[in-house]
Amino acid sequence: MYEEEQLKALIETAVDGVLSITPDGCVKLYNRASEAIFGYKAEEVLGQNISMLMPRSIARAHDGYLSAYLSTGEANIIGKGRKVEGQRKSGEVFPMHLSVGEFSAGSERHFVGIVRDLSHEVAEQAKTQGLQEQLELIGRHSAVSEMGAALAHELNQPLTAIDLFLAAADRQLSEDPEKARDIFQRVRDEAARAGNIVRRIREMVERTDGERTHFLLSEVIEGAVDLCRVVDRSGTAITATQVPAAVLFGQPTEIRMILVNLIKNALDATEGQQTRRVLIRSEVTDKVRVEVLDNGPGVSLEIAERLFEPFSSTKDDGLGIGLSICRTIAEGHGGRLINRPKEETEDGLGGACFSLTLPLAEEAGHE
Structure with a gap:
């Protein structure tokens, strides 16, 4: 119990956005830093497809990336970090650094992402x-x-x-x-x-x-x-x-x-x-x-x-x-x-x- 509370506190107080999704792209975790970065409250995102946080050009292809990884095991970003674009609730497209990892909860596979807003740095x-x-x-x-x-x-x-x-x-x-x-x-x-x-x-x-x-x-x-x-x-x-x-x-x-x-x-x-x-x-x-x-x-x-x-x-x-x-x-x-x-x-x-x-x-x- 203590470990769960400790992990929850770490996630909620992290300065970077922390999100997790299921293999079909459904958002299961969305911390406070993510709210500040994307402008959406947690209740607006949880249960929705992660593509709502991406520009349209990237969102169209995202589910295909997930399917390809699950079927072939060939990773483009899993286990790596790179600069990508996100989209805020306001519609603003911004640069961010995204690191993606994979974990299992019982028999289910999940993906976790760490997001850092690069807007100020790029400016x-x-x-x-x-x-x-x-x-x-x-x-x-x-x-x-x-x-x-x-x-x-x-x-x-x-x-x-x-x-x-x-x-x-x-x-x-x-x-x-x-x-x-x-x-x-x-x-x-x-x-x-x-x-x-x-x-x-x-x-x-x-x-x-x-x-x-x-x-x-x-x-x-x-x-x-x-x-x-x-x-x-x-x-x-x-x-x-x-x-x-x-x-x-x-x-x-x-x-x-x-x-x-x-x-x-x-x-x-x-x-x-x-x-x-x-x-x-x-x-x-x-x-x-x-x-x-x-x-x-x-x-x-x-x-x-x-x-x-x-x-x-x-x-x-x-x-x-x-x-x-x-x-x-x-x-x-x-x-x-x-x-x-x-x-x-x-x-x-x-x-x-x-x-x-x-x-x-x-x-x-x-x-």
Whole structure:
């Protein structure tokens, strides 16, 4: 008797919903926490089919799941826990974690479920994700803003060339149509060049929809290098080794932002040097590793300790959020972003080395 009262007290005071049903889905147990979660009083649920607590799309199939388990013994959720959707009395569909077990009472089989409402947790995650996306967008705007003068200059060059070529074509149109046609082709080439610059800028500053997709490592590296070559006044500082074939899963714009920040920082570190070298190299093993190296002064121990701290910058006009955001993005993709000390590198450049490691698409569970 004591044990029964103790069990009843535990069930009624549990913070999670506790329910039990018969093999035909009839509710036999429904505690106070379940009342708070679903909005139904116990007398409204007991004796009814459990499907009343589910969205219609799930409720239609639930009895079939039970029948299939009873006939085959193959469990989809029995003995496991997973995130599913429930439906409150108000009609609101909400996320919940459901754990299901099985027990016997005499000759009868019963199923017991433990329900945890995830609404608050999911809302907080969405809020955090939204703030992170805003901060990441600020970081991309900051990176493009710092490159603004060089981007404007680079964009002005093809526009000026287009104007000159059109004037030349106009003069040749009646005298030498073939030559005019060649000039028009050069106009198209310059227009494509200007359009490519604008496209790269838009990719950096536009808000993403948060959706992740498969993408090629080579395309992301190529896009970052192309954009950063705009601010490489020497035109020869940036070199990239051949990129191995690799497919990643995530947001390519965010990964490109990491590389743009790293390359731009390397260019800043070598500013004013007679010889400037920035090398981007990559390799694929069980993961992808992309390294950005330079022949600048390197990172001192004092700076290295706070390198990835928010609002810590060695630049007079820097926000100090670039590397912090980049590390957060890398970790959000299941990867790492670190600064490798000089003694750990074998590059011969002698400056800084930043290493970005990311999982391959199949390693992240996306074939």
